[in-house]
Amino acid sequence: MNEVIRLLPKTVKECIQKLPEHKKDLIEEIRLRVQRPIELLIEGSPYTLNNQVIFSAQEARELIDRLSEFSLYTLEEELRRGYVTIKGGHRVGLAGRVITQKGQVKMIRDISSFNIRIAHQQIGAAVPLIPYLYNRGRWLSTLVIGAPQTGKTTMLRDLARLISQGVRNRQIFSRKVGIVDERSEIAGCVKGIPQNELGHRVDVLDACPKAEGMMMMIRSMSPEVLIVDEIGRKEDAEALQEALNAGISVIATVHGSSLDDLIKRPTLKSLLEGCIFQRFVELTRDKRAGRIRRVLNENGKSIRLIGEAT
């Protein structure tokens, strides 16, 4: 949290510091828009700070100066993608006027909206999954399925942590983990160094295209478990096949509500037909993100959840 507060312009900083301590810890997003009051998202509901305090264009410039350490050219790639990952794994989303070149986004100029998402790593989120995904000394290839905001990435991150650290009380030894982090969300890297707690045995290819990154990882880092976010393109299937042939388990996420839903999507068909994945985990969101709805085996049959009424 301090990493974020340090960046903020003075007026915003003061406003947030006036909040009571327990509220401050629950902030999920800080939204700043030029010439609008400051909005916070606390526990999923919006919370407008003092209406008198308006975020000015000057302050927006200051904020971007500080994000880039006074060197805008260091953010070229980030300005093309529309977000910056900062120390602590927090992420600042940007919106404003987009400059295009040959039909492709070149950068965002005149940035007018900032969305600072505070990262809360949920340590232990994936513990209930361990008995389903670990079998006879190896982690099974798994696809985590969920709609946006259901906690797929949180789950993935925690799985990465569990795999690289091992689980002492279940006699699961630690493994080498390779993460291909195309959107810098799993590891939250700053200058290549993961900001989230992921254990010692993790190698991260930050901001690398997935299919290519998976091949690179397999060739160069010999991971035992490969972790990727949001698969779905044709090239991904090939890379996944390659990983399996090399005896590497793959844990990936995909957008969707359920397995049946995925089978209808043409781009995913080849992925699912190849019997690549041995487990499917479906996530939903009720009051909070990350509820496990079902765990399915390779044939799409549901495996009963422990403690669930039959």
Added chain:
Amino acid sequence: MIKIIGACMIIASTTGAGMFISRQFSERPKQLRQLRSALQSLEAEIMYGLTPVKEAASRLSGQLPKPLSLFFEKLAVKLSEEEEAVTLQSAWKESLEAFWQQTALQKNEKEIMYQFGATLGKHDSENERKQIRLALAHLEREENEARNAQSKYEKMAKSLGLLAGLLIVLLLL
């Protein structure tokens, strides 16, 4: 006896002044060349390393020879101050101002450096490169001029100092 000592002192002081002026003529092209190589290193840092200005400045301050390293050192220190009002532009200006007195550099190149500082860190690397190239071209022109002035005036300033001293001594005898 006193007369001779006085005469020696006059000659020594005017010669000294002449040497000082001629040194300015020889130092300026040298420092201009260093300044250009500093900007070239900065360009490399920006283009290939995408290094933030602060880091680039502290790295350059280690690489460069004396008067110039002071500028980048100061810049790096100013930028790492955790103050509200610090901007790259203000830090650049202040460091430039403080360091300028210790050099043989003149107003023209100061203007060039000001203008370059005003654009630094505001653009993508392609544009930064253009700005650096522009500053380099301007500095090169100044350097050529300084070299011309050096070949014309360096020796002259030296001998003029000595001769002026002699002239004064002869007049006073």
